[in-house]
Amino acid sequence: MSLLLLYFLLLKATATSFSGVSSLPVVRDDFVVKRKALTDLQLNAAIVVGRSTPGPVGLYVISVGYFVRGVWGALVAWLAMITPALTVIVLMHHLSRKADHPRVRSVLQAVVIASAGLTIAATLPLTKDSLTSLLQILIGLASLVVLVVARRVSTVWVILGAASAALLASFFHWF
Secondary structure (H helix, E strand, O other), X not given: OOHHXXXXXXXXXXXXXXXHXXXXXXXXXXXXXXXXXXXXXXXXXXXXXXXXXXXXXXXXXXXXXXXXXXXXXXXXXXXXXXXXHHHHHHHHHHHHHHOOOHHHHHHHHHHHXXXXXXXXXXXXXXXXXXXXXXXXXXXXXXXXXXXXXOOOOOHHHHHHHHHHHHHHHHHOOOO
């Protein structure tokens, strides 16, 4: 895949999403389903890297670029990731007076809700590939409960807890 195509595909994904992993459905469709440049396992690994490193949740896009084209792919992915933010800053400067308009707000809310639905749709196939044993299902459910109930728990702690549980289970040969 050319670096230019990589840039435009990731730009499409990041420009059509409004938060971290809401670009996931577009990324999965373009890179796993249509072009087979990534596997679901590589996409899962990219998400883990993005979620376990400091910074924005959408950093997984840089790992996607790396998996597709190495260091240059990661650099191109970073450019694709920051382009929408820089564009929005310029646009908001010029359109800031209209941001409080009820119609503009309702459109933005609808886009956020649609992004949430797209994220769920992309997450389900990844979940199916990841949850292959009872222990993994239990760790997944426990992680979900912790994140939903205790909203202030950092995802890093959830990831570390899940890794610790899997490590402990392997010592006792539970899976």
